[in-house]
Every structure is written in C-alpha cells, then in structure tokens.
Amino acid sequence: MAVYVVGDFLRETRLRKGYTQEEVSYGICTTASLSRIENGAxxxxxLILEKLFERLGTENNLFNSFVSREDMELYSAIQELIRNVTDEEIDKIESQIATVEKMINNASSLERQCLLFAKSKLAVQKEENNKKAMEILMEVIHITLPDFDGKTPLRSNLLTFDEITIINSIAVRHASNKEYFKAIQLGMWLKEYMEDKIVDGKMKTAKYPMILYNLSNWFGNEKYHKEALSMADEGIKFSVKYGNLAAFPILVFNKGAALAEMGYINEGKKYLRQSITIFEAMEKDERIQVAIDWCKTHYGIEF
Known part of the structure; x- marks a missing residue:
C-alpha cells in the first residue's frame, strides 16, 4: 500500500486536475513555497494547507498539520469566528474579533482576510452600512484575488471556500443596491464553478444551495420567473440529496413564488403552503410570519 505525505498528495492531485502551481498558490503563498511543500522541504x-486543498476543489479530511499550541489555539479561534459569521451571531462576532486580534502578532494574509470579512458582516448587521460593507469586502477579496473588480468573474482563477463566500457576499451587496444584473453575473460564476471544480463535501453542501437561493431571488426580482424557478428546483433537489435543511424550506418558498408569478396560482400555493409547514416544523417563527405576509400582500393568498 502506498503511503502518502501531504506534499505528495497535493502534487498528485494538482497534476491529475491539470492545474499549475501558480493557479493553486495564487494569493495564498508563493509558487516557490508550494513547490517546497510538494517536495517535502x-x-x-x-490555514495555508486548508486553502490549498480548497483550491484543488476538496477538503482537508486526510491530513493534519502539526503546529504549535499557540497556532492551534489561533486556528480554533478563527474557526469559531467563521461559525459566528455563518450563524450571524452579531454579539459573538464582535467579541470573537477582539479575541482573535489579541492572539495575532503578525497576522498572515489569510488570517487578516477572515478578520476583515467578519468586520464587513458587522457593518451590514450592526451599522446597516452597505457602502462601508462593500468597501471592506473589496479590501478582503483583494488580499488573495487582487485582480477582481467586484463585477467581472475571474473564470480562469481557482477559488477557496472563503473566496466563494466573500464573492457571494459582494453579489448580495450589489443586490441590496438593486443592481441585480451584477449580482446574477457573480452568482452564476460561483454556481458554475462549484459544479465544475468542487467535489462533494460539507462546504459544498452548505454553500451551493444558498447560491441557488440567492440566484432564484435575483432572477425573480428582474422578472425572469422561469429562471428563478429553475434555480429553486436545482436547489431543492440538491438539498434533498445532501440533507441541507437550512436551505430547503426557503427554496421551496421561492419555487412557490416563481410559480405564482408565472400564473400557476394553485400549484404555487401548494409549495408556498409546504414551505410554511416546514418552517413550523423547524420552529422558524420569524420565517413563518414573513412568508404568510408575503403571500397575502403579493398574491392575495391567505393561510
């Protein structure tokens, strides 16, 4: 049986997928550093190891990097910060930012990217400052993708999961400004990238349905209801297959809304009712009332 070390695995995976060292290392480390990692030197x-695996379209489930106690504590603190950002726990985000900043003496670019992204979330949720959030997000993405202009997809670049999350957040900010075409352009880039480049895993299971949910919203806002329905349908099928309960009911709601907008009121009503039932089962009370009010206001449907 062959015994792999991390450098061998990185190199063989990279070569099998036909990627250059420049493509994989861009914005994460120097090409020379990746070469030394691959050669075991x-x-x-x-954090670098994790992002290199992500650029290769997979997750680091096989290898551990043995680091100092301080590095491990910092890594754990950053992971907690990421979880708080994902859950939009605003008070916890603010507290954890302070914790991470105290632990960092000479922050790496990847650590700084995580901190700035968390601060962009605060700008949106706490300060309700869309312009400030966009400025921070552009600073964040330029740490690893300096050529990205915030609008035009970089289809030749490989992406980490953090970069996908940041670009999706930039698209959301465009949508908040009612610039739906810009949002759709970025959302479709991420959708196609995740389909073509990323193998199945927990990060894809979490992020892919939300990208489809956003796209269904943005297409709907632009009155492209057929496309909105297609995005919602894809998201529902993926969520069922991989068990993403968080995205499932909101995608079902979007399917019902798209059908209603297309004139299929009875069929749309069926899916809208289903989504409310799922929200009730999940005890998402805030979602229930929003859904009920939306149906009554937009379609004259009462539940």
Whole structure:
C-alpha cells in the first residue's frame, strides 16, 4: 500500500486536475513555497494547507498539520469566528474579533482576510452600512484575488471556500443596491464553478444551495420567473440529496413564488403552503410570519 505525505498528495492531485502551481498558490503563498511543500522541504501552516486543498476543489479530511499550541489555539479561534459569521451571531462576532486580534502578532494574509470579512458582516448587521460593507469586502477579496473588480468573474482563477463566500457576499451587496444584473453575473460564476471544480463535501453542501437561493431571488426580482424557478428546483433537489435543511424550506418558498408569478396560482400555493409547514416544523417563527405576509400582500393568498 502506498503511503502518502501531504506534499505528495497535493502534487498528485494538482497534476491529475491539470492545474499549475501558480493557479493553486495564487494569493495564498508563493509558487516557490508550494513547490517546497510538494517536495517535502517545507511544512505548511494549518490555514495555508486548508486553502490549498480548497483550491484543488476538496477538503482537508486526510491530513493534519502539526503546529504549535499557540497556532492551534489561533486556528480554533478563527474557526469559531467563521461559525459566528455563518450563524450571524452579531454579539459573538464582535467579541470573537477582539479575541482573535489579541492572539495575532503578525497576522498572515489569510488570517487578516477572515478578520476583515467578519468586520464587513458587522457593518451590514450592526451599522446597516452597505457602502462601508462593500468597501471592506473589496479590501478582503483583494488580499488573495487582487485582480477582481467586484463585477467581472475571474473564470480562469481557482477559488477557496472563503473566496466563494466573500464573492457571494459582494453579489448580495450589489443586490441590496438593486443592481441585480451584477449580482446574477457573480452568482452564476460561483454556481458554475462549484459544479465544475468542487467535489462533494460539507462546504459544498452548505454553500451551493444558498447560491441557488440567492440566484432564484435575483432572477425573480428582474422578472425572469422561469429562471428563478429553475434555480429553486436545482436547489431543492440538491438539498434533498445532501440533507441541507437550512436551505430547503426557503427554496421551496421561492419555487412557490416563481410559480405564482408565472400564473400557476394553485400549484404555487401548494409549495408556498409546504414551505410554511416546514418552517413550523423547524420552529422558524420569524420565517413563518414573513412568508404568510408575503403571500397575502403579493398574491392575495391567505393561510
């Protein structure tokens, strides 16, 4: 049986997928550093190793990078910050930012990217400052993708999961400004990238349905209801297959809304009712009332 070390696995995976060292390392580390990692001459830090795996379209489920106690504590603190951002726990985000900042003496670019992204979330949720959030997000993405202009997809670039999340957040900010075409352009880039480049895993299971949900919203806002229905349908099928309960009911709601907008009121009503039932089962009370009010206001449907 062959025994792999991390450098061998990185190199063989990269070559099998036909990627250059420049494509994989861009914005994460130097090409020379990746070469040394692949040859076993340099031990990568935990965060760098994770992002290199993500650029290769997979997750680091096989290898651990043995680091100092301080590095491990910092990595754990950053992971907690990421979880708080994902859950939109605003008070916890603010507290965890302070914790991480105290632990960082000479922050790496990847650590700084995580901190700035968390601060962009605060700008939106706490300060309700869309312009400030967009400025921070552009600063965040330029840490690893300096050529990205915030509008035009970089289809030749490989992406980490963090970069996908940041670009999706930039698209959301465009949509908040009612610039739906810009949002759709970025959303379709991410959708196609995740379909073509990323193998199944927990990060794809979490992020892909939300990208489809956003696209269904944005197409609907632009009155492209057939496309909105298609995005919702794709998201529902994926969520059922991979068990994403968070995205499932909101995608079902969007399917019902798209059908209603297309004139299929009875069929649309069926899916809208289903989504409300699922929200009730999940005890998402805030979602229930929003859904009920939306149906009554837009379609004259009462539940």
């Amino acid at each position: 340099q031990k990568p830090g935990r």
